[in-house]
Structures are given as C-alpha cells and as structure tokens.
Amino acid sequence: MTVSNHHWRKAINVFMQALTFVCAILVILPLLLVFFYLLKQGAGAVNWAFFTELPKPVGEVGGGMANAILGTFILILLASCLGVPVGVLGGVFLSEYRHRQLNWWIRFTADIINGVPSITWGMVVYALIVLPMKGFSTLAGGVVLGLIMIPLIMRTTEEVLQLVPNGYREAALALGIAQWRVIVQIVLRTALKGIVTGVMLALARVAGETAPLLFTAFGNAYWTHRLTEPIAALPLQIFNYAISPYDDWHRQAWAGALVLILLISGINICVRTLTRDRFSKRA
Amino acid sequence: MGSSATSHMGDRVFKGLTLAMALSVFVLIILIGFELAHGSSTAIRQFGWRFLISSDWDPVNEKFGALPFIFGTLVSSAIGLLIAVPLSIATAVYLTELAPLWLRQPLTMFIELLAAVPSVILGLWGIFVMVPWLSGHLFPLLQKYLGFLPLFQGAIYGPSIFAGGIIVAIMILPIITSVSREILRSVPGLQREAAYALGATRWEVTRIAVLSYAKKGLFGAVILGLGRALGETMAVTMVIGNSPQIVKSLFAPGYTLASVVANEFSEATTDTYLSALFEIGLVLLGVTVLVNALAQLLLKTFAGPGVKPQN
Numbered sequence: 066m067t068v069s070n071h072h073w074r075k076a077i078n079v080f081m082q083a084l085t086f087v088c089a090i091l092v093i094l095p096l097l098l099v100f101f102y103l104l105k106q107g108a109g110a111v112n113w114a115f116f117t118e119l120p121k122p123v124g125e126v127g128g129g130m131a132n133a134i135l136g137t138f139i140l141i142l143l144a145s146c147l148g149v150p151v152g153v154l155g156g157v158f159l160s161e162y163r164h165r166q167l168n169w170w171i172r173f174t175a176d177i178i179n180g181v182p183s184i185t186w187g188m189v190v191y192a193l194i195v196l197p198m199k200g201f202s203t204l205a206g207g208v209v210l211g212l213i214m215i216p217l218i219m220r221t222t223e224e225v226l227q228l229v230p231n232g233y234r235e236a237a238l239a240l241g242i243a244q245w246r247v248i249v250q251i252v253l254r255t256a257l258k259g260i261v262t263g264v265m266l267a268l269a270r271v272a273g274e275t276a277p278l279l280f281t282a283f284g285n286a287y288w289t290h291r292l293t294e295p296i297a298a299l300p301l302q303i304f305n306y307a308i309s310p311y312d313d314w315h316r317q318a319w320a321g322a323l324v325l326i327l328l329i330s331g332i333n334i335c336v337r338t339l340t341r342d343r344f345s346k347r348a
Numbered sequence: 349m350g351s352s353a354t355s356h357m358g359d360r361v362f363k364g365l366t367l368a369m370a371l372s373v374f375v376l377i378i379l380i381g382f383e384l385a386h387g388s389s390t391a392i393r394q395f396g397w398r399f400l401i402s403s404d405w406d407p408v409n410e411k412f413g414a415l416p417f418i419f420g421t422l423v424s425s426a427i428g429l430l431i432a433v434p435l436s437i438a439t440a441v442y443l444t445e446l447a448p449l450w451l452r453q454p455l456t457m458f459i460e461l462l463a464a465v466p467s468v469i470l471g472l473w474g475i476f477v478m479v480p481w482l483s484g485h486l487f488p489l490l491q492k493y494l495g496f497l498p499l500f501q502g503a504i505y506g507p508s509i510f511a512g513g514i515i516v517a518i519m520i521l522p523i524i525t526s527v528s529r530e531i532l533r534s535v536p537g538l539q540r541e542a543a544y545a546l547g548a549t550r551w552e553v554t555r556i557a558v559l560s561y562a563k564k565g566l567f568g569a570v571i572l573g574l575g576r577a578l579g580e581t582m583a584v585t586m587v588i589g590n591s592p593q594i595v596k597s598l599f600a601p602g603y604t605l606a607s608v609v610a611n612e613f614s615e616a617t618t619d620t621y622l623s624a625l626f627e628i629g630l631v632l633l634g635v636t637v638l639v640n641a642l643a644q645l646l647l648k649t650f651a652g653p654g655v656k657p658q659n
Contacts, residue, residue, distance in 0.1 A: 078549035078552070088442065089455055095470075099470065154370075181637065186380070244359050308586065329464050333460065334457075
C-alpha cells in the first residue's frame with residue numbers, strides 16, 4: 066500500500082514536471098513563430114533600397130523606409146534628452162536620500178505610471194503640444210516617448226545604485242568629500258554600466274512604441290527637416306503598411322518589422338549578455 | 349571654511365535637483381489625469397453617465413456611448429487572462445522549481461525577448477499568420493465540438509474578439525511569467541527545505557511550501573497582467589475587427605477602448621467626437637490606474653519592507 070502510494074506520488078511529480086515544461090514551451094512558441102515568419106517574409110524584402118530610399122507612392126513597386134529608420138533614431142534621441150536626465154536623477158534621489166514615506170509614494174506612483182497604456186500618453190501630448198502648435202510634430206513625438214521613459218529609467222537606476230556597496234560611500238564621506246560629489250564621482254561612476262544598461266533597455270522599449278506616436282509624430286512620407294514637422298517612424302510605417310490593402314506594402318511591412326526586431330533584440334541580447342557575469346557572480 | 353560652505357551649498361542644490369526630478373512622477377500622473385479630464389469635459393457635460401451605458405457609437409449623428417468598447421476590452425482581456433495565467437504561472441514554477449539548472453537561463457532569456465517584441469510586430473504577425481490559421485483551423489474545430497455554446501456559434505470572421513483575446517494573451521505572458529518568477533524566487537529556501545525534510549517530492553515541495561506561500565504575490569502578478577491586458581493597443585487593434593457591437597459570439601469582430609482611440613483619434617472631425625474619444629481615454633486611464641495600484645499593493649506587501657526582489 067505504502068509502496069504504491071510512493072509510486073503514485075513519484076508519478077505525479079514526473080507528470081507535473083512534464084506539464085510545466087510543456088507550458089514553458091507554449092509560452093516561448095509565439096516568439097519562435099514570430100521570428101520564423103519575420104525571417105521568412107522579411108528577409109527577401111530587405112535590400113539596399115530599403116535602407117536608402119523613401120517610400121514609393123501606391124502602385125509603384127520598390128522604395129524603402131530610409132526616412133522611417135532615421136525618424137526612429139531621431140525620436141529616440143529626442144526622447145533621451147528628456148527621459149535620461151529626469152529618470153537618472155530621480156533614481157539617484159530614490160536610492161541615495163532615504164525619505165522612507167516620500168520614496169514609497171514616488172516608487173508607487175512611478176510603477177503605476179509604468180502601467181498606464183501608452184496611447185493615453187499620446188492623447189496628453191496631443192492636448193499639450195499638438196493642439197497649441199496646430200500640427201503634428203517631431204517634437205511632440207520625442208516628448209511623448211521621453212515621458213514614457215522617465216519612470217522606466219528612474220526605477221532601474223535606483224535598483225542599480227543600490228547594488229553599489231555602502232562601504233564606497235562611507236569611505237568617501239570619511240575623507241570629507243561632500244555628499245553630492247560622492248554620489249556623482251563615486252556612486253554614479255561605479256554604477257555607470259548598470260545605468261547604461263537600464264537606459265538601453267528603455268530605449269529598446271520606446272523604439273517599438275506605436276500607439277503614442279499615432280497622433281503626435283504622425284508619420285511622414287518624406288524627409289523631415291524641422292522639429293515642427295511630422296516625422297516618420299518604423300513602427301508607424303509598419304502599422305500603416307500592414308493595414309493597407311497592397312501586397313507590396315505588406316512585403317515592406319515585414320521587412321520593416323524584421324529590421325525593427327533585429328534592432329530591439331540586438332540591444333536586449335547585447336545588454337543582457339554584457340551584464341550577466343555581474344549578476345551570476347552575486348548569485 | 350569657504351570650501352565647506354560651497355560643498356554645503358552644492359549638497360543642497362544637488363539634493364533639490366534630484367528631488368525635483370523624482371517628484372516629476374507626481375506631476376506626470378496629475379498631468380495625465382487633468383489633460384484627459386479637460387479634453388473630455390464637453391462629452392461629460394453632454395452625455396453624463398449615459399456615456400458609460402449607451403451602446404450607440406454614431407459619429408455622423410454625434411451619438412456616443414462607450415459600452416461596446418468597454419465590453420470588447422473586458423471580454424478580450426478575460427480571454428487573454430484565461431489563456432495566459434495558467435501558462436505563465438506554470439512556466440514560472442518550471443523556471444524556478446522544476447527545470448534543470450542549465451535550462452533556466454536560456455528559457456528566461458527567451459521570455460525576456462518575447463517581452464521586448466513590439467506590439468505592432470505581433471499585430472503584423474497576427475493579421476497575416478495567426479488570424480488566417482485561426483479562422484481556417486481552430487475556429488471551425490471549436491465550432492464543431494463546442495458549437496452548442498452560444499459563444500462559439502455564428503459566422504466565423506477572421507478578425508474577431510477571440511483573435512484579440514489570444515493576442516492579448518501572448519502580449520501579457522512574459523510580464524506575468526517574469527513577475528511570478530521573481531515572487532517564487534523570493535520564497536525563503538527554508539520553506540522548501542522544511543518540506544523536503546518531511547520527504548516531499550519536488551512537486552509536493554512546490555505545491556505545499558512554495559505556491560501556498562506565494563499565493564498573494566502571484567495574485568499581484570495576475571492583476572498586473574490584467575492592467576496590461578486592458579491597455580494593450582496596437583496588436584489588438586490589428587486583429588479584433590474594429591466593429592463597435594455587443595454580440596455573444598466570440599467569432600464576431602469587436603472593438604476595445606484603446607483601439608477606438610488608436611483608429612479614430614486623428615480622424616475625429618468634430619469637437620464632440622474628439623471629446624468623446626478623450627473620455628474613452630479617461631475611462632481607460634481610470635481603470636488601469638486602479639488595477640495597477642491594486643497590483644502594486646499586493647506585490648509590495650508580499651515582498652515586505654525587508655525583502656528585495658532578487659535578480
């Protein structure tokens with residue numbers, strides 16, 4: 066009786082191990098499928114023209130997404146000008162100045178803002194910038210992505226700074242160095258690699274954002290010369306081409322998606338492999 | 349003396365600067381609430397509470413009601429959660445408790461990569477690969493065997509609420525998995541050792557010592573996933589069919605709060621129309637802020653003040 070009970074328990078153990086394994090496979094299956102189809106449909110459409118030419122009007126085959134690729138980089142650059150300083154300095158406050166209650170509320174609010182759908186940010190920036198300036202603009206697109214980056218970077222910076230051993234701070238303070246210089250020259254410098262990691266991951270995240278750009282950056286079939294003009298972006302172009310009825314545009318959408326995902330996963334894989342040794346050493 | 353005075357000054361300035369930046373999150377949340385409320389004031393005055401229970405969406409005659417979108421959002425999120433919750437919690441259990449050690453790192457990497465796939469790319473794949481497969485294979489099969497339920501009756505369209513739900517599931521799988529994984533990892537090792545000492549098998553240790561201990565935190569992970577599901581925009585917009593109707597069949601097209609804003613905001617021709625869309629945004633904001641606040645409270649009280657999430 067006890068023996069069969071023992072076998073039964075062991076069988077359940079093996080069964081649950083297999084079941085959860087199957088679930089894990091099902092979870093990563095969509096990723097594999099998406100990558101498979103992106104390579105299958107997109108690789109053929111990525112060529113020199115794709116990176117160097119403007120989109121062609123409907124009916125003409127060919128053309129590229131050069132303006133959208135550049136547009137994505139410009140938007141990310143603008144977003145960083147807003148998101149990085151605010152996020153990093155806010156993270157410094159959370160980690161280096163311990164105001165228990167205030168910091169709890171800041172963290173709580175930052176985490177809530179992280180969960181706010183990005184499209185509502187688009188509406189806010191539409192009301193704040195697009196309406197007063199009477200037009201969709203590069204500036205609005207950069208600002209909306211920058212706002213989304215702020216809480217992301219703030220939280221990762223805080224986490225990274227807390228990994229800096231307290232002894233570093235105490236040693237420097239004991240030498241009579243002012244606290245702000247300890248933070249800037251010792252703490253921030255020690256944690257620089259981690260902060261850059263957090264910033265890169267935030268960049269990768271907003272590089273793929275589409276919804277908030279729909280009515281801020283808006284998209285553009287041509288090159289953009291001023292901050293007050295609408296600008297093309299890869300995710301916007303992919304969306305517009307994907308829902309269009311033209312086969313050639315679908316092909317371009319796949320190509321754009323392949324380029325975008327390679328950019329984003331490239332950043333992710335690089336950053337995570339570069340920082341992994343540190344984490345595994347701690348574990 | 350002089351140098352200590354300047355460094356004192358420097359300290360005050362630096363602290364003030366970082367404080368101001370940290371406080372920006374309060375500015376942001378007030379700003380977003382204010383702008384959306386301000387933008388929707390026309391619609392709120394004109395339609396009042398009826399906006400939330402009316403199912404008319406007729407821009408031409410300026411009749412606006414949010415019910416079809418609330419319905420579509422709730423149904424697609426529910427389908428998403430039904431699929432994603434068991435899968436992702438099981439995966440988190442596998443990753444922290446049951447998987448061989450060499451497999452954990454690569455699997456985690458895959459899941460982080462899935463989390464990084466932009467919504468619009470998943471939507472592209474959804475339109476051209478998933479939806480045709482669903483309407484060609486899965487939906488007819490479901491109709492054949494479960495067709496007695498009203499949910500699976502009626503004509504099969506490609507883009508549908510069901511397709512939207514599946515896309516939502518794919519989008520929220522990684523976040524529920526990775527948060528659950530953090531939760532399970534923060535269960536103290538002593539819990540497990542105690543159960544092992546009683547002669548429990550690996551699965552029994554997981555069930556008795558880990559899962560029951562982590563229940564509250566896992567619930568927080570699920571609610572966090574719900575928050576993401578409600579706000580998921582691009583991928584859903586691309587596969588749900590975008591038709592403001594309330595029907596029983598999951599095979600029929602639907603519409604969500606986020607998708608109607610994505611599709612119609614830049615085309616809104618009149619002030620009332622634009623204001624109605626702002627009010628939809630306000631509803632979406634209110635719901636997601638509440639859901640996220642609940643999730644954060646559950647997660648934070650689970651972790652406790654002394655326990656930091658490990659990574």
